[in-house]
Amino acid sequence: MPDYLFDNVAPETAGRFSVLEECYDPVSTYQLALTGVTSGWRCLEVGGGGGSLGDWLGAQVGPDGEVTVTDLEPRWAASRSHPAQVRLLQHDIVRDPLPGRDYDLVHARLVLLHLPERLSVLRRLVSALRPGGWLVLEEFDCGWTPVLAAPDEETARVFEHVHATLLGLVEQAGGDPLWGRRVFGAMRQAGLTDLTATTYAEAWAGGGAGIALHRHNTDQIADALAAAGITDEELARFRALLTDPAFVVNSYPMVSVRGRRPAETQEAP
Ligand SMILES: C[S@@+](CC[C@H](N)C(=O)[O-])C[C@H]1O[C@@H](n2cnc3c(N)ncnc32)[C@H](O)[C@@H]1O
Known part of the structure; x- marks a missing residue:
């Protein structure tokens, strides 16, 4: 069994990303907006998949800001055009050095659920933030x-x-199919403050x-x-x-x- 069951080279990937965007992007953009993300912020979008949320962040931060969208397989995000402030990076969040430091906002949706190293990755994401910076994790509770x-x-x-x-x-x-219900506790354990959790289903x-x-x-x-x-x-x-x-x-x-x-x-x- 491979490390990542739903590897993103498979042709089913495009369909999966389009469902995630259609059903969950409105939820994610609402949650991200609650951080106050605005002009000039530096953001890291981990495992950005099809890239729609990276583009949304790019629109919020504008030309004075910067958004780095990482993925093991960035070909799907690369197939659409992006504003200049959005940078795509082929990157493994488990093994590669962090692409930057002192981010105002780090976001990952449906990435850590699949990673056996999710707790150490969580600590890395925290370390990529500036003091006072926001981490937003969004995960399924299956x-x-x-x-x-x-x-x-x-x-x-x-x-x-x-x-x-x-x-x-x-x-x-x-x-971990139940990772969604563990994220709040794991983020508290990782030392984050001002924690809130909201669950969406339909x-x-x-x-x-x-x-x-x-x-x-x-x-x-x-x-x-x-x-x-x-x-x-x-x-x-x-x-x-x-x-x-x-x-x-x-x-x-x-x-x-x-x-x-x-x-x-x-x-x-
Ligand atoms: C279920 S998809 C979610 C994509 C996107 N975040 C979304 O919610 O629409 C998981 C994504 O994480 C990426 N991924 C998996 N393991 C990764 C790793 N070690 N480092 C970076 N990205 C990874 C996959 O390539 C895939 O694009």
Whole structure:
């Protein structure tokens, strides 16, 4: 199993990024705005994926500011044009030296969940902030995705079985599907202050934009799901559900946590 289960070279990546942007960018931009991000700020967007939030930050900081968008695989963000103050960087947040210091704002969405080294990465992100600077982490809590409506009970069971198997694979690859509920405590442990957390979820109906995330994810790891015991029939029924308006499931709740680096925080190596 690779370190990062949903590697971003796969063709399903574009679809996944477009769901994340459509469903969660309004939440993320609202949360980021609450930090007061404004003209002249220096920002770090870690694991920026398709790059939409890096561009939004670029618009807030303007030509006097700077936004560095990192990713292991920056090709998706590179496929769109960016304002001059937005810089893309191929970068591994686990292993490479930090791209800068004294940031006013560091943000990562749905990145640390996948990284076995998430706690040391969190300490590195804190060390990249200026005293008083903001860290905003946004992560899924994959432990609360109840089926809200289904044509019948057996259908709901198939969804839950395939989905639970997928989450098991995420865990085997070093991910933490429940990381969202642990972020606040981990950020407090890392010494951040002024902490707040807000959780967002919505109903995803079959055939809608959000539920397609399940399709992109299961398509990408279909072989691993089969190896974990999911039959072709189960996968076919799961996929059919995702286009059936009678099937409705809770979205992944996204937990947005923000906190500030106090003046006395020690720097991580
Ligand atoms: C689930 S995607 C989220 C993308 C984007 N943050 C968003 O929310 O739309 C996770 C992103 O983290 C990146 N990533 C994974 N491991 C990384 C690492 N070690 N360093 C930097 N980026 C990483 C992936 O390439 C991918 O773009």
